[in-house]
Amino acid sequence: MIQFVQATRIASGSISSSKLRSALTTLGIVIGVAAVIINASLGASFNQFFTDEVTSVGSNFIIAYSDQPNIFYDSELEMIENTPGISGVSPRKTVSGEISYLSDTKSVSIVGVNGDFQEIQGIEMEEGSFLTDKDIYSTVLGYDLAKEEFGRSISHRSTVDIAFRQEDGTLIEKSFKVKGVLEDSKETILGGDGSTDMIVYIPISVMNEMTGEEDYGALFAMAESSENIGTVSDEVDKRLARNFGIPQRDIGNDDSKPYVIIDQVDVLEETGALGDALSSFLLVLALVSLFVGSIGIMNIMLVTVTERTREIGIMKSVGYSSSNIQSLFLLESVMVSVFGGLMGTAIGGFGAYIIEEALKLPPVFPFKLIEIGILVSVLVGVGAGLYPARKAANMNPVDALRYE
Secondary structure, eight states, X not given: OOOHHHHHHHHHHHHHHTHHHHHHHHHHHHHHHHHHHHHHHHHHHHHHHHHHHXXXXXXXXXXXXXXXXXXXXXXXXXXXXXXXXXEEEEEXXXXXXXXXXXXXXXXXXEEEEOTTHHHHHTOOEEEEOOOOTTOSSEEEEOHHHHHTSSSSOOOXXXXXXXXXXXXXXXXXXXEEEEEEEEOOOOOBTTBSSOTTTTEEEEXXXXXXXXXXXXXXXXXXXXXXOGGGHHHHHHHHHHHHHHHTTOOGGGTTOGGGSSSXXXXXXXXXXXXXXXXXXXXHHHHHHHHHHHHHHHHHHHHHHHHHHHHTHHHHHHHHHTTOOHHHHHHHHHHHHHHHHHHHHHHHHHHHHHHHHHHHHHTTOOOOOOTHHHHHHHHHHHHHHHHHHHHHHHHHHTOOHHHHHHOO
């Protein structure tokens, strides 16, 4: 049996004797493994990104909303507030309006909420503080609106005018004290401007007073713990359905209800499924590249076997067995593949980091990918080199010596 060190030396000599061919063969594996590493890392980053986006919307949230007006009032708010497992609830209503500062006016989305909304939505403040239930004519502004949209920066303790137009066309305008400015939203691949950077929050009681309405657009609640979100969400659904006269048998039918309930678990499951589908798609593309690289190795090894036919005959005539010949060619294929795999893993890790930074994705690199990259390289080397190695091992030494 040929010794491993000797076999390695012979295989290395064969590889180094055709440097350009070996380099081009290795390049196919480098590209294939790098593609696998990059796409697998990107898939993990997208999953983490979707999870971060959902959790940034709020903690343990349960949202009841409706496209129809006059659905939610104080009675529904109190009903959810009294549901076991609920730690906080806030109405939310969005109305188009205008904000004026230093004789400059901007059209904005104005959102009415109460004091629980900050904790439910996980809102962070750049300066000042968020609204409380005791505030009346106070407002909290998005970062870009406060710092970039007007001629001068608006700070907390500044005063702005907010106006709504009622259904009869009457313009209602009041002065509000700026109580706080929201933290600057981070840019993501989903858009350059964060969704809260141009927003205006005011107490919902004041909004309804100015607009002459009493209903709420949606009710945002927070479960006490992440473990019981589903149970609490189901209980909220049952109570609202009973309140609207929905038969128990129709609670599972969304079309029978004038509202929709979503919770953090539902959203995480949907985004998780989306992330998994995206990861699978990227991985399939990468495996195609790796397959092409393995075909390249097989082709080159077949050419090598043909070119070294006479050498194979000489080796057999001096005592090398068929298994020795097969091991030599298989080892040569594996060495080329593993070297390409190591390079591909390094390039793939670096490339994944660069792409994730460019797309502003959370940098996620599962280190098990290094092991996977090397293992895949070995498997590719064995798979691509097995047929050429067997072809070399099965050659008749007499015929091989006569080969020109």
